[in-house]
Amino acid sequence: MRLVLQLVARLLLIVALCLGAATVWATFEAYRSVDRATAASAQRVAQALQALYWHELLLRSSRAREHLLPVPEWRTLDTMKLISPGVCVEFQPAVAFEKPLCGQSEGLGKTPPRWFASIVPIFLGSHAEVVRPVSPRAAAAGTVVATPDAAAAISLAWEYILNVIDVALLMAAAIALLASLAIAHTLAPARAIVTALQRMARGHYRTKLPRFRSMELAMIGGAVGELGTRLEEATEQRAALTRRLIEIRDDERRALARELHDEFGQNLAAILAFADTIETASAKQNREDGIAQDARMISQATHHLMASLRDALKRLRNPLPEELGLEASLVNLVDSWRSQSAARPTIQLDLRGDLTDISGPAATTAYRVAQECLTNALRHGAAREISLRVERRAGEDDALLIRVEDDGGGDAERVARSAGFGLTGIRERVAAAGGSLSILPARGGLSVAATIPLAA
Template identity: 35%
Template sequence: MWNRPRFDLKVRLTLRVAAISAACFAAISAYFLITADRAAHARIDGIAAIVAKTLELQQGKVLWAASPRPDFPNLDPVSAYVMTPGLCLAFRGTSGEMLQRFCSGAPIPEDPPPQIFTAFYHSLFDPGREAARPVILRGTKLGEAVVLVDPAVQTAEAWHEAGRLMLALAIALPLFCVLVYAALARALRPTRMIRAGLERIAANDLTARLPPFDLAELSAVRDVFNHLAESLDTALAERAELTRKLIALQDEERRHLARELHDEFGQSLAAIRALASSARQTAAQDCPSLLGECDGIARTATGMMETLRGTLFRLRPPDVEELGLVASLEGLVAGWNGRSRGETRFSIRFDGTFETLPATISANLYRIVQEALTNAAKHAGATKVSLELTMHPGEIALAIDDDGRSTDPAAKSGMGLLGMRERVAALRGRLSFEAGPAGGSALRVVIPLAAANPQVLEHAA
């Protein structure tokens, strides 16, 4: 399945804020450029109006004096007041011919604008566009006063303005991003606590609770989290209580079945064996040919009694509370080694002190090991089974490894594994059953010592 790349939330939000800020700076720069272009055109329009009015006055004086002036039009008087670098003043006659033109020199800029900016600016604003005003005297149009600015000068001025904004952006934007990142890191600091709480919940620590937060959104998450943890804790406690009752009922049924088998079936087998012995004595005197059948009946009854004895041992194990967990498990392993007759080798190792372990945990551990050995020997066909019981600070760990068939469905989904899961769940523990690294199966059980609380363990075994 394709997974999308993951990004840090602070980095993602900072990048978005930076993109929005850059867009705002771009909009501000565009606003300044548009305003500067309009101001430049308004300025040359004003100059064109002044030049036209001056030329009209000059021509009016000529008519008033009734003597033609050969120097009309004369742009020198007005140029002394309005000329700036790159500015051109001109008078265009009615025929379209420039009768006079006066331009001031444009200085060479120390930092010329880049070509890309020049092309962009020319495509948007058309610098160097002329402003023309008609020169009219007594209703007759004499020509036009024309004013324009060198495009290079106007472009350089626009680049100068835009350059200052870009410099401000280059300085302010990184600093702004750092401040935004720091603010987001501080605001999102509670998310670490939320993540730690979720990890504790995932580890079956349902006592995890989140503290109050300043932000309303995180406070809502905290309320939902705490409510969920409390609901899960209650649900698991109710489930554990029901499981404990079911296990207690199951064990009581086992004890009842063991008594019935011992009292009824066991006595019947003993009677059959006694009758077979009596029949053999009678056959030895009257009908020797029946001796083989009598011996066969006796052997069958003896075998059934041995099988019954093993069944009774599994249904009603020795009293773990009196013998202790270590002795009970050693006896269980020794019994399996004796019954397997060398076909399967069972070994067990203890690490820690288990004398003070509560009887309820000991009884459940015994049952778990009993079911695990049965699965390994009968379902998985293992030839080597190793058990290790370790006491850690705050918990007990059980590891059972075998070299059997790890893919056998009966070993993974049978009633034995289900019973083990129920017992582990009743003790608030964890169970995993997976294929071993070198083949076979690996069963891991971890039971917290907090399960030794009498209120938690009541009726567990």
């Protein structure tokens, strides 16, 4: 999952938790606001009745009269204004058949759902009535009892929640949108870092990154740049070391070829001469003891050894590209394989582009790759047709492409993981030349492709 989506998801989760907390707080606050409204209504009505009590007491000019009650006119419109909606107030001791004086409750808030009306009282409890004395100094003046309407309280709480939720949802959506845009903008430079790492994976180690404003991204960019520099230096050192090892190996091969030619070649020639002499002498003496036949067998074995030695010397001596050029050496390589046996599979040679000016290590590497791939296809597979294609890609990507395909079956993954000497050798040569090697499945067989940059 992308980091931007993860951060946005976490942000939405935090917003949802905050929204839930705000909903719980709004429910509690709205539900308990009825208790505060009940207490305030009782206090206001008590103060109004206290003023009425003392006014009546003064008019009657009798301070000692007991159970002096306010006149029934206390149930007036002015008193109604002092009572909050959803609260009922009564005066005690009450007159017979007297009903509580209630504030306006019809149309108060929206009708809450049943689950809300049943859950809220369970968790937040019920509302208590509020009792206030009309006069603290005269207990006989009576008391004011304010009782909240439970249904009205729940309706008020539900309406308050709906109002708060609307605003909260709008703010949450705005916060989530703006924060998501801010997060996406902040993490946008990460794409440049990923692109640089991908280019480094393809071999372009010196990838310049833009300057980042964020300190953390700037540190990552600096680390990526330093890593690319060190990778390029290590690659150059490894390529130089590989080229040197290849040069040493080629020198050793040439030295071994000289030793084989000088020592084994002369000894084999001497053995062949001795065998011919023995055979000639035996023929002149007309002897029937089988010496002539043994001499002929020695001559045949010597000829076979000399042919094998010549093949070994061809592989050990300097490659043909240094003498004939790349194009002629490839033609000679294919012709030599074709001429060895008529039962060999068909080898098709496809040369494209201008190959005349390709020389040096690039030509040698291309020849060795083609030679090794043809050898593996002919010796280790049951191919009926082998295709060798050498193409020069001109332009900005001046490179040489060598591709060998066969229909002899084979597992591309197993061959790619192989640590054989021949495949390891061409890998080293291609890497030293700054190129790349790939082994992929083809129609009925394998496809080995090497790319050698000529600019390097």
